[in-house]
Amino acid sequence: MHRDFFREDDGTRIPSRSLADVFSELEKSYEIKLQWLAVDTKAMHIDHEPQTDFEKAAVAAFKADESEYEQVDGDAYRYAGRIRLSAVCLTCHLSRRSNNNDRSAALTITMPWAKHRAGE
Numbered sequence: 001m002h003r004d005f006f007r008e009d010d011g012t013r014i015p016s017r018s019l020a021d022v023f024s025e026l027e028k029s030y031e032i033k034l035q036w037l038a039v040d041t042k043a044m045h046i047d048h049e050p051q052t053d054f055e056k057a058a059v060a061a062f063k064a065d066e067s068e069y070e071q072v073d074g075d076a077y078r079y080a081g082r083i084r085l086s087a088v089c090l091t092c093h094l095s096r097r098s099n100n101n102d103r104s105a106a107l108t109i110t111m112p113w114a115k116h117r118a119g120e
Contacts, residue, residue: 030111037080041062041094042099048105054078055108062104072113080108 025036036048039062043049050056058069058080070079085094085103094103 031108033108035108035110037108039082040108041103041105042083044092051093055080058106058108063108075113076110077113078108078110080106082106 021032026032026034030068034041036045037050037055037058037071038044038048050059054071056071057071061069062080063080067082071076072078083105085105089103
């Protein structure tokens with residue numbers, strides 16, 4: 001996404017921030033919450049640090065080389081998908097890296113379980 005929409009020299013908004021409006025509308029209209037999650041790089045915003053038990057478990061799963069993590073918790077379905085960060089992403093997300101190991105972030109999705117099940 002960054003490589004398609006973000007250029008440091010043209011003053012556009014960073015794509016993850018651009019999606020904040022989309023995330024907000026999904027939450028307001030459909031009760032679906034989406035959030036970025038730092039996995040093995042420094043979070044670019046404090047809200048992207050793993051905070052809940054689900055987020056911490058998802059990060060642990062990603063560090064164990066899983067590509068996704070999901071959980072049903074009471075009336076909520078939670079899903080986290082790992083996103084591989086390319087070298088272009090790492091220019092900002094990990095500017096002083098000392099190796100070429102893969103790094104990742106994640107996107108978490110939380111939705112009401114009753115509505116999720118109704119579509120089965």
